[in-house]
Amino acid sequence: MKLPRVIHNWLSYIGTAIAILALILFVFLFVLHTFADTAQVPYAGLVIFIIVPTILLFGVMLIPIGMFFEWRYLKRVGTASILRFPIIDLNNPQHRNAMFIFLLGSIILLFLSAFSSYKAYEVTESVAFCGTLCHNVMAPEYTAYQNSPHARVRCVDCHVGPGADWFVRSKLSGAYQVYAVLFNKYPQPIPVPIENLRPAQETCEQCHWPERFFGAQQKKLIHFLPDEENTRWEINMLIKTGGGGPETGLTEGIHWHMNISNRVEYIATDEKRQEIPWVRITNLKTGKTTEYMSTENPLSEEVIARADIRKMDCMDCHNRPTHIFRPPSYSVNLALGTDKIDSTLPLIKSTGVHLLAANYPSTDSALNAIENGVEKFYQENYPKLTNDKEDAISRAIVELQNIYRNNFFPEMKVRWDIYPNNVGHLNFPGCFRCHDGLHKSVDGKVITKDCTACHTIIGQGRPQKMMISMEPKGLAFQHPEDIGEVWQEMKCSDCHTGELP
Ligand code: HEC
Ligand code: HEC
Ligand code: HEC
Ligand code: HEC
Ligand code: HEC
Ligand code: HEC
Structure with missing residues (x-):
C-alpha cells in the first residue's frame, strides 16, 4: 500500500514513533495495572491515564502537522501534482484500504481517549491524588484527615x-495549583478561610440532613x-445539638x-472571621429581622453598607470537620485519659505540653527535642524515677512524638494555633x-x-469528689x-490558648 507523499517528512516520522511507543507503553502499563496491585501507588494512575495518553495524542497530532508543512514545502518548490487535500476514490482498492486503516485507527484512538479520560477523572477525584501527589x-491536611x-x-x-x-471550576483552579506547586509559589501555611469553598448546602448537606x-x-x-x-478533672455535659424536626417544623438548640x-x-x-461585630437574623416565616451590634467595637453605618455580608452555614462553626490540628493541651489530656501516657509520671502534663508547643525548624529536630527534653527533665528533677519508671518514660516519649507527627507540620508552618477551630469556646473565641x-x-x-443555653453540666470535678447534678x-x-469569678466576664480563650501559660 502506498502512503500519500506528504507524509514523508521528519516531523510526521517522529510523531508516528512517539505515538507507537506511547501506545506500547500504555498497553504494557495497563496490563501491569490490571494484574499487579498498583492501586496503592499514588502516581500510577496519573502516569497511565493522564501522562502516557497525553504523549500518545501529542505524537498523533504531530503527524498531520508534519504533513501540512511538507505540503507547503512541496507547493513552494513547485511540485505541480500536489493538491491541498487528497483525492479519495473508494473504487480504488488502495484508497479503500487506506480509508479502512484510518477509520480503524481513529476508532481505537477515540475509544482509548474516552476510556483514559474516564480513568483520568477517577484518578483526579481520588483521595490519594489530592492527598499525596503534592x-x-x-501533608498536614491529609494526615489530619x-x-x-x-x-x-x-x-x-x-x-x-x-x-x-x-x-470544571475545580479542575481549572487545580491546574493553577499544580503550577504553583511545581514553581514553589504556594503560600505556607495555606490561608483560610478558603474563599471559594462551595456552600455547605451543596456539600455537607448531601450527606448530613439538617432537619x-x-x-x-x-x-x-x-x-x-x-x-x-x-490532677484529673472531668466535665460531663449534655450538649444541646438540637436541629429541626420535619414533623414539628420547630428548630431548637x-x-x-x-x-x-x-x-x-x-x-x-x-x-x-474571628472578629464579628455585626449580626443579623431573619425569621424566614415572618420576614422580621433583628440586628445585633457589638458594644465593644461597633461599626458605623457606612462600614456596614460597604462590608461583605456572609450568610452563616455549617462551615462557620464546623470549619475544621476533618483537618483537625489538635492543641497540645487537648492531645496530652487525651493520651493521659486513654492511658497511652502514664498519669503517675509527675508533671508529665505540663512537660509534654511545653515540649510540643515549642517552635522547631523541622519535624526531625522536634522529635529529637521531645526525646531529650523528657529524659533531661526526669534526670534533673526525679533522678530516681529514670530507673523505676524507665518504661513509662519511654512510652511517654513515643506517644508525644506521635502527637507531634499527627498535628504539627513545621515544613508547612501548620499547627493548631494557625487555624482557629470555631466549635466551642475554650481555645478560640468560637461561639x-x-x-x-x-x-x-x-x-x-x-x-x-448563658452557660446553660448550649449545654448542661451534669457532673464535674475530681473523680473522687465528683459533683453530680440531679436537676434538669x-x-x-x-x-x-481557683481564678475567682473572672471567667464570667472574660473569654475563656483570653487565658486558654491550647498550651500552658
Ligand atoms: C468533610 C469535608 C472535607 C473533606 C473530606 C476534606 N476537606 Fe479539606 N477542607 C474542608 C473545609 C471545610 C476546609 C476549609 C477550612 C476553612 O476555610 O477554614 C478545608 C480546607 C482545606 C485546605 C486548606 C488548609 C486548611 O487546613 O484549612 C486544604 C489544603 C485541604 N482542605 C485539602 C484537603 C485534602 C487533600 C483532602 C483529602 C485528603 C480534603 N481536604 C478533604 C473540608 C474537607
Ligand atoms: C460523603 C458524605 C459526607 C460529607 C460530604 C460530609 N460528611 Fe460529615 N460525616 C459523614 C459521616 C459518614 C460521618 C460519621 C463518621 C462516624 O460517625 O464515624 C460524619 C460526621 C460528621 C460530624 C461529627 C463528627 C464527630 O466528631 O463525631 C460532623 C460535625 C460533620 N460530619 C460535619 C460535616 C461538615 C461540616 C461537612 C461539610 C464540610 C461534612 N460533614 C461533609 C459523612 C459526610
Ligand atoms: C452554630 C454553630 C453550628 C452550625 C452553624 C452547625 N453546627 Fe453542627 N454542631 C455544632 C455543635 C456545637 C455540635 C455539637 C457537637 C460537637 O461539639 O462537636 C454540632 C454537631 C454536629 C454533628 C454531630 C451530631 C450528632 O448528633 O452526632 C453533625 C453531623 C453536624 N453538627 C453537622 C452540621 C451540618 C451538616 C451543618 C450545616 C447544615 C451544621 N452542623 C451546622 C455547631 C454547629
Ligand atoms: C455569627 C454569630 C454567631 C455565632 C458564631 C454563633 N451564634 Fe449562636 N446565635 C446567634 C444569634 C444571632 C442567635 C439568636 C439570638 C436571638 O434569639 O435573637 C443565636 C442563637 C443560638 C442558640 C439559641 C439560643 C436560644 O436562646 O434559643 C444556641 C443554642 C446557639 N446560638 C448556639 C451556638 C453555638 C454552640 C455556637 C458555636 C458553635 C454559636 N451559637 C455560634 C449568632 C451566632
Ligand atoms: C453559644 C453556646 C455556648 C455558650 C453560651 C457557652 N458554651 Fe460552653 N461550650 C459550647 C460548645 C459548643 C462547647 C464544645 C463542646 C464540645 O467539645 O463538643 C462548649 C464547651 C464547654 C466546656 C468544655 C470545654 C472542654 O473542652 O472541656 C466548658 C467547661 C464550658 N463549655 C463552659 C461554659 C461556661 C462556663 C459558659 C458560660 C460562661 C459557657 N460554656 C457558655 C457552647 C457554649
Ligand atoms: C484568667 C484566666 C482564665 C480564664 C478566663 C479561664 N481559665 Fe480555665 N484555666 C486557667 C488556668 C491558669 C488553668 C490551669 C492551667 C491549665 O490547665 O491550662 C485553667 C484550667 C482549665 C481547665 C483544665 C485545663 C486543662 O489543661 O485541661 C479547664 C477545662 C478550664 N480551665 C476551663 C475554662 C473555661 C470553660 C473557661 C471560660 C468559661 C475558662 N477556663 C476561663 C485560667 C483561666
Whole structure:
C-alpha cells in the first residue's frame, strides 16, 4: 500500500514513533495495572491515564502537522501534482484500504481517549491524588484527615461536590495549583478561610440532613491539670445539638442556626472571621429581622453598607470537620485519659505540653527535642524515677512524638494555633465571637452567653469528689483552678490558648 507523499517528512516520522511507543507503553502499563496491585501507588494512575495518553495524542497530532508543512514545502518548490487535500476514490482498492486503516485507527484512538479520560477523572477525584501527589503541601491536611471522622469521605465530596460546573471550576483552579506547586509559589501555611469553598448546602448537606439532628449528646471531657500529680478533672455535659424536626417544623438548640427557619448573616472585620461585630437574623416565616451590634467595637453605618455580608452555614462553626490540628493541651489530656501516657509520671502534663508547643525548624529536630527534653527533665528533677519508671518514660516519649507527627507540620508552618477551630469556646473565641453577652440589638436583646443555653453540666470535678447534678438545669460551672469569678466576664480563650501559660 502506498502512503500519500506528504507524509514523508521528519516531523510526521517522529510523531508516528512517539505515538507507537506511547501506545506500547500504555498497553504494557495497563496490563501491569490490571494484574499487579498498583492501586496503592499514588502516581500510577496519573502516569497511565493522564501522562502516557497525553504523549500518545501529542505524537498523533504531530503527524498531520508534519504533513501540512511538507505540503507547503512541496507547493513552494513547485511540485505541480500536489493538491491541498487528497483525492479519495473508494473504487480504488488502495484508497479503500487506506480509508479502512484510518477509520480503524481513529476508532481505537477515540475509544482509548474516552476510556483514559474516564480513568483520568477517577484518578483526579481520588483521595490519594489530592492527598499525596503534592506530598509536602497537603501533608498536614491529609494526615489530619486520616485521623478524623471523615477519613472515608473523599476530598472532592467536600471540596468540589456534585455537578459539572464545579467540576470544571475545580479542575481549572487545580491546574493553577499544580503550577504553583511545581514553581514553589504556594503560600505556607495555606490561608483560610478558603474563599471559594462551595456552600455547605451543596456539600455537607448531601450527606448530613439538617432537619434530622435533634436532641442532645452527652460528652465526657477529661482534663489533667498541670500540677505535680497531673490532677484529673472531668466535665460531663449534655450538649444541646438540637436541629429541626420535619414533623414539628420547630428548630431548637445549637443547630437552630442552620437556616431552616432562620437566616443568620454577619460581618467579619478580619480575614480569619474571628472578629464579628455585626449580626443579623431573619425569621424566614415572618420576614422580621433583628440586628445585633457589638458594644465593644461597633461599626458605623457606612462600614456596614460597604462590608461583605456572609450568610452563616455549617462551615462557620464546623470549619475544621476533618483537618483537625489538635492543641497540645487537648492531645496530652487525651493520651493521659486513654492511658497511652502514664498519669503517675509527675508533671508529665505540663512537660509534654511545653515540649510540643515549642517552635522547631523541622519535624526531625522536634522529635529529637521531645526525646531529650523528657529524659533531661526526669534526670534533673526525679533522678530516681529514670530507673523505676524507665518504661513509662519511654512510652511517654513515643506517644508525644506521635502527637507531634499527627498535628504539627513545621515544613508547612501548620499547627493548631494557625487555624482557629470555631466549635466551642475554650481555645478560640468560637461561639463567643457572637455569644459574648456584648452583642445587643436596638431594643435591648442580647445574643446569649448563658452557660446553660448550649449545654448542661451534669457532673464535674475530681473523680473522687465528683459533683453530680440531679436537676434538669445542671450544675453551675466550677473552674478547675481557683481564678475567682473572672471567667464570667472574660473569654475563656483570653487565658486558654491550647498550651500552658
Ligand atoms: C468533610 C469535608 C472535607 C473533606 C473530606 C476534606 N476537606 Fe479539606 N477542607 C474542608 C473545609 C471545610 C476546609 C476549609 C477550612 C476553612 O476555610 O477554614 C478545608 C480546607 C482545606 C485546605 C486548606 C488548609 C486548611 O487546613 O484549612 C486544604 C489544603 C485541604 N482542605 C485539602 C484537603 C485534602 C487533600 C483532602 C483529602 C485528603 C480534603 N481536604 C478533604 C473540608 C474537607
Ligand atoms: C460523603 C458524605 C459526607 C460529607 C460530604 C460530609 N460528611 Fe460529615 N460525616 C459523614 C459521616 C459518614 C460521618 C460519621 C463518621 C462516624 O460517625 O464515624 C460524619 C460526621 C460528621 C460530624 C461529627 C463528627 C464527630 O466528631 O463525631 C460532623 C460535625 C460533620 N460530619 C460535619 C460535616 C461538615 C461540616 C461537612 C461539610 C464540610 C461534612 N460533614 C461533609 C459523612 C459526610
Ligand atoms: C452554630 C454553630 C453550628 C452550625 C452553624 C452547625 N453546627 Fe453542627 N454542631 C455544632 C455543635 C456545637 C455540635 C455539637 C457537637 C460537637 O461539639 O462537636 C454540632 C454537631 C454536629 C454533628 C454531630 C451530631 C450528632 O448528633 O452526632 C453533625 C453531623 C453536624 N453538627 C453537622 C452540621 C451540618 C451538616 C451543618 C450545616 C447544615 C451544621 N452542623 C451546622 C455547631 C454547629
Ligand atoms: C455569627 C454569630 C454567631 C455565632 C458564631 C454563633 N451564634 Fe449562636 N446565635 C446567634 C444569634 C444571632 C442567635 C439568636 C439570638 C436571638 O434569639 O435573637 C443565636 C442563637 C443560638 C442558640 C439559641 C439560643 C436560644 O436562646 O434559643 C444556641 C443554642 C446557639 N446560638 C448556639 C451556638 C453555638 C454552640 C455556637 C458555636 C458553635 C454559636 N451559637 C455560634 C449568632 C451566632
Ligand atoms: C453559644 C453556646 C455556648 C455558650 C453560651 C457557652 N458554651 Fe460552653 N461550650 C459550647 C460548645 C459548643 C462547647 C464544645 C463542646 C464540645 O467539645 O463538643 C462548649 C464547651 C464547654 C466546656 C468544655 C470545654 C472542654 O473542652 O472541656 C466548658 C467547661 C464550658 N463549655 C463552659 C461554659 C461556661 C462556663 C459558659 C458560660 C460562661 C459557657 N460554656 C457558655 C457552647 C457554649
Ligand atoms: C484568667 C484566666 C482564665 C480564664 C478566663 C479561664 N481559665 Fe480555665 N484555666 C486557667 C488556668 C491558669 C488553668 C490551669 C492551667 C491549665 O490547665 O491550662 C485553667 C484550667 C482549665 C481547665 C483544665 C485545663 C486543662 O489543661 O485541661 C479547664 C477545662 C478550664 N480551665 C476551663 C475554662 C473555661 C470553660 C473557661 C471560660 C468559661 C475558662 N477556663 C476561663 C485560667 C483561666
